[in-house]
Amino acid sequence: MKPLPRSFYERDTVTVARDLLGKVLVHGERRARILEVEAYLGENDPAAHAYRGLTPRTRVLFGPGGHAYVYFVYGMHHCLNVSAEPPGRAGCVLLRAVEGVSGPARLTRAFGVTLDHYGADLTRGPLAILDGPPSARIETTPRIGITKAAELPLRFVGRDKGSPRDFSVPATDLPFYYRR
DNA sequence: GTCACGATTTGT
């Protein structure tokens, strides 16, 4: 599979978020399908970092889409986002889970993503996202762990038949790390 | 310069 092209990312943030489900996150030898994401809009979304406008930290969000927006939180965790929208408009997608790894901070830890990857071009390079089968069954829910604009339905979870998150399958039939 | 706070995780 090839990396997704710039044109994939420079679209409406919510569209990019939904289309990212099923795509493959790759870093070196590590690969896994993306299973859960959240959309963070631009300056109109109180929960988004870009809400405060262009700052040193949010710089990458206002540039071209398809770049890594990594930030450090709680003095110990890293979270990985994918920038969306064309240059000049902010918007990004938080990667919350991939196959075998639930939780945004666990995901970065598992894939060795740190602030060193801030701004990395995901259409090429060691850290990238490859094309993959789109998710045919997507569950939409409010975003997790935020206080502002918490009611907006911007969290998307792939629930495809046969996938690790196909909840129609009894949890006891799944490998340990897929349960819950 | 100072200060409150957070898109989380882990343990009690």
Add this chain to the structure above:
DNA sequence: CAAATCGTGACG
């Protein structure tokens, strides 16, 4: 439910 732990952004 609370601690861990520090960069960011607002304010002055």
